[in-house]
Amino acid sequence: MAWSSKKVCVVGAGVSGLVSARELRREGHDVTVMEQSGGVGGQWLYDPRTDASDPLGVAGAHSSVYASLRLNTPRESMGFSDYPFVYPAGNDDDGAGGDARRYPGHAEFLRYIRRFCDAFGLMDAVRLNTKVLHVAPSAPRGHGDGSVTRWTVRCSSRHGDCDGEAVTTEETTFDAVVVAVGQFTQPRLPVINGMDKWSRRQLHSHSYRVPDSFQDEAVVVVGCHASGVDIALELRAVARDVHVSVKSVDDGVAIERLCEDGQVTFADGSRVVADSIVYCTGYGYSFPFLDTGGLVTVDDGSRVGPLYEHTFPPALAPSLSFVGVPKRVVVPRFYETQARWVAEVLSGRRALPSSEEMMRAAEGYHHPAREMMVAGVPKHLAHDIFDDYDYCDEFGEKHCGFPRLERWKKELRWSSIARQRGEGEGEGEDSESFRDVYRDSDLVREGLQAQGWPWPAGSHQHK
Ligand SMILES: Cc1cc2nc3c(=O)[nH]c(=O)nc-3n(C[C@H](O)[C@H](O)[C@H](O)COP(=O)(O)OP(=O)(O)OC[C@H]3O[C@@H](n4cnc5c(N)ncnc54)[C@H](O)[C@@H]3O)c2cc1C
Numbered sequence: 296m297a298w299s300s301k302k303v304c305v306v307g308a309g310v311s312g313l314v315s316a317r318e319l320r321r322e323g324h325d326v327t328v329m330e331q332s333g334g335v336g337g338q339w340l341y342d343p344r345t346d347a348s349d350p351l352g353v354a355g356a357h358s359s360v361y362a363s364l365r366l367n368t369p370r371e372s373m374g375f376s377d378y379p380f381v382y383p384a385g386n387d388d389d390g391a392g393g394d395a396r397r398y399p400g401h402a403e404f405l406r407y408i409r410r411f412c413d414a415f416g417l418m419d420a421v422r423l424n425t426k427v428l429h430v431a432p433s434a435p436r437g438h439g440d441g442s443v444t445r446w447t448v449r450c451s452s453r454h455g456d457c458d459g460e461a462v463t464t465e466e467t468t469f470d471a472v473v474v475a476v477g478q479f480t481q482p483r484l485p486v487i488n489g490m491d492k493w494s495r496r497q498l499h500s501h502s503y504r505v506p507d508s509f510q511d512e513a514v515v516v517v518g519c520h521a522s523g524v525d526i527a528l529e530l531r532a533v534a535r536d537v538h539v540s541v542k543s544v545d546d547g548v549a550i551e552r553l554c555e556d557g558q559v560t561f562a563d564g565s566r567v568v569a570d571s572i573v574y575c576t577g578y579g580y581s582f583p584f585l586d587t588g589g590l591v592t593v594d595d596g597s598r599v600g601p602l603y604e605h606t607f608p609p610a611l612a613p614s615l616s617f618v619g620v621p622k623r624v625v626v627p628r629f630y631e632t633q634a635r636w637v638a639e640v641l642s643g644r645r646a647l648p649s650s651e652e653m654m655r656a657a658e659g660y661h662h663p664a665r666e667m668m669v670a671g672v673p674k675h676l677a678h679d680i681f682d683d684y685d686y687c688d689e690f691g692e693k694h695c696g697f698p699r700l701e702r703w704k705k706e707l708r709w710s711s712i713a714r715q716r717g718e719g720e721g722e723g724e725d726s727e728s729f730r731d732v733y734r735d736s737d738l739v740r741e742g743l744q745a746q747g748w749p750w751p752a753g754s755h756q757h758k
Contacts, residue, residue, distance in 0.1 A: 309337020703742025
């Protein structure tokens, strides 16, 4: 196929959208990134706003990051393949001088994303305060062979600040659209008897920012994945009583019933009286602007499909693609791989299988770890890669000749996950302190040394 440059619209300027822009430009495409917020960074653009009238909903903010959030992935593994997330020269834990911890606060990662934008001159491709309202093929499609030739993108843009007057515009000349809107904004909630009648406070972690308003309260935190653990630990310092409901929405929430008078009854029959409930029960996919006539759907907020290799909808490929759908991968690196693949397919450097083959593959996506799940595959695991970094390597090699992740970085991540789960091997290595207490293996130490990484400051390598 002859090489050609395309006019591409990227929706979203988080790490997925930004790295898509970089890869598309490198491949010679003409790129416009539409971003609804007033800045780049996506989740990492901390937004203190919450909406008390909709504490279980989206609450007007995209980011679900809370004020105290620190990365739960080691920074040495958090960079783009050719632009490491280096330690800053200064260190004041979260101030302008930089945060020189291996697991820094969220502001440090935002600084890194902004530097990435500057280093690759991406800001001139980004339209801020521009929300995509509608994306649809401009002309009738061909015969399910991906022959959409143009896409129409309707946006609402605000000039000046986000309170400025909104102007709606429509562009009909995009050859392709890359959807990169993230996956951690639309709250997923459990179904609990009495939830609708509960008269006290209940909110989703999407709307949690700071613990102050929970002072002296009795709080039930539902879900014990990363955010659940962080928030429960933080609340423990201010609340009168924090009860963590260890089951999450994934396996049937352990709360049996909520009563109007504040009583929470658990599945084992125990009861507490609570002032607030915080649901740390995850997120669903949502693409409200996407109009594909049913060719791409989101099943139960969990499964986007059909998608070939989590990226291309067979009937609309390659002109429509998704970057950033897979979970539990090396971020942002895996999304960089997807972006490179999309860029190379759009230019004609690489070919996709026929839409029939892609459809068969999309329907039959199986992952070994997923197959181990008995009693059917839960939908919410449809895009879960289970931190299988060898799979990530194979994906990158196969689709765009992407370099493999060094073994020491994989080990660094796996040991981090083990400590987070409370499976650390050393004293003090647990889900509470995993960010500060760790012991690197010889392989990791050698890797750090060989690549000139400094010894992490502000943390403790125990003996
Ligand atoms: C609380 C929390 C903690 C996390 N901690 C870690 C961590 O420690 N390590 C890690 O690797 N990952 C972590 N993550 C995952 C994190 O989301 C990813 O690392 C990464 O930021 C995802 O990037 P993205 O670009 O795919 O999505 P996002 O960062 O969500 O960016 C999507 C962008 O699309 C924009 N957008 C959405 N809809 C529209 C529209 N209609 N029009 C225009 N623009 C739109 C949004 O405004 C946003 O800027 C965490 C996530 C959360 C929520």
